[in-house]
Amino acid sequence: MVDEDFLAKLHIALGEFEKSTGPVALFAVFKMDELTDKWTVIVSGTWVEQLPFQEMFTDLRQQLLDNLGKEGLNSIARFGIWSTNAHLVELILRKYKTGDYLEDQRINGNQIHEGYILKAESFE
Amino acid sequence: MQASDWDAASYMMGYALETALKAAACKSLHLAEYPERTGSSETKTYFMTHDLSQLLIVSGMSHIFEPSGPPEFSSKWSEFLQFYPANWVSRRYSLNNPQLHSISVSRLYEILYEDRDSIIKKIQVEQQW
Numbered sequence: 001m002v003d004e005d006f007l008a009k010l011h012i013a014l015g016e017f018e019k020s021t022g023p024v025a026l027f028a029v030f031k032m033d034e035l036t037d038k039w040t041v042i043v044s045g046t047w048v049e050q051l052p053f054q055e056m057f058t059d060l061r062q063q064l065l066d067n068l069g070k071e072g073l074n075s076i077a078r079f080g081i082w083s084t085n086a087h088l089v090e091l092i093l094r095k096y097k098t099g100d101y102l103e104d105q106r107i108n109g110n111q112i113h114e115g116y117i118l119k120a121e122s123f124e
Numbered sequence: 125m126q127a128s129d130w131d132a133a134s135y136m137m138g139y140a141l142e143t144a145l146k147a148a149a150c151k152s153l154h155l156a157e158y159p160e161r162t163g164s165s166e167t168k169t170y171f172m173t174h175d176l177s178q179l180l181i182v183s184g185m186s187h188i189f190e191p192s193g194p195p196e197f198s199s200k201w202s203e204f205l206q207f208y209p210a211n212w213v214s215r216r217y218s219l220n221n222p223q224l225h226s227i228s229v230s231r232l233y234e235i236l237y238e239d240r241d242s243i244i245k246k247i248q249v250e251q252q253w
Contacts, residue, residue, distance in 0.1 A: 033210035034178040038190075057199035061191050073192045077177055079202045109211055 001101065002029070002116045006072065013060075013067040014118055020059055022047040025084045025122065026092060030102070030115035038077035042092070048083040056081050084122075093122050125233065130224040135216060137229075137236050138176070138208050144247050145179040146171075151251050152184035175210040185250060189243070196241045204235045204243060 014027050026044040031037070043060060057079060065073050082089045088108045096102070102115035125133045146158045149171070159171050170182055180186055180201075187193050189201035207223065236243050247253075 034173065034175045041191075053203045054195070054199040057191075057202055058195045061195055061198070064191070070192065074190075076191050077186075078205055079191060080206055081202070082206070110209055 002114065006068070006075075007116060007118070009067045009072065010064075010118055013063040016067070017043075017060055017063045020063075021045065021051070021056060023121075024119055026082075026089055026117075027119040028092065028096075028115060028117045031113045032110050032115070035077050036113055039075055040078050040080060041076055042080045042082065042088075044082045044084050044086065044089040046084055048081060053081060092117070093120055096120055125229065128226065130226065130229040131215065134207060134224050134229050134232060135213075137232055138174075138212050141176060141204070141208075141236060141243065142174060142179060144244055145176065145183040145185075148183040148185060148247055148251050149179070153182075174213045176205060176208050176212075177210070183247075185247065188246060188250065197243070197246050200235045200239065200241065200243055204232060207232060 010027075010029065014024060018024050022045050024043060024045045026042060028042045029039045030042065032040055041060070041064070043056075048056065060079060060081070061073070064076065068075075080088075084090075084093075088110075091108050095107075096117045098117055098120050100117040100120070102112050102117070105112040105115070149155070150158055170178070173179065180189055188197050191198050191202065207228070234242070237245075239245075
């Protein structure tokens, strides 16, 4: 299971990120493929196609640094910031809901060893 | 790119980055050549891969390109990697990927080569090539 304290801090970071960037449709953390000891953070919202990637990345990075600390940020290998119509995002939103815990799942050709869906909300 | 072959252009960019990371690994680990033909199954696991995230680790440059690194470089890495999942080499079997078009592939080229803080330029500076 994902550490509860880590998840609580991620929830705070998510809330702060939404205040500054906009409503998030998907916020999830995965340990996937060969990266079994670091997290991949997946974020999606309708604002993705309006903002430069670096701006979204820097904002998300700052929220995670503020809430997780340097050690927590070190546990993250990469961010995926996708529009809501990206294939991977659509697959996840179709199959999972907020609060779901994943273990040994395959999504879009990627092996998910462990993961947690902090927020999954379709905007239709 | 001049031929508007976006699949091929993006594929070659993936290989260019893979090659740069493997060269950086050799320099970081003081190896005369990249250890691909070793009989050790553990060495194969770490080195014989096309997974760019895995190669970043063996290159010794995670501290630059992962989110904990300077955002001017780590943002470019994350943005580039969105188009290169672990199994990216298999895209040679499925052409006309809708994600790959003139705008996205041109952006990948900027991130990899042209930008002032491009990934390859940073690797060159760090490795003193």
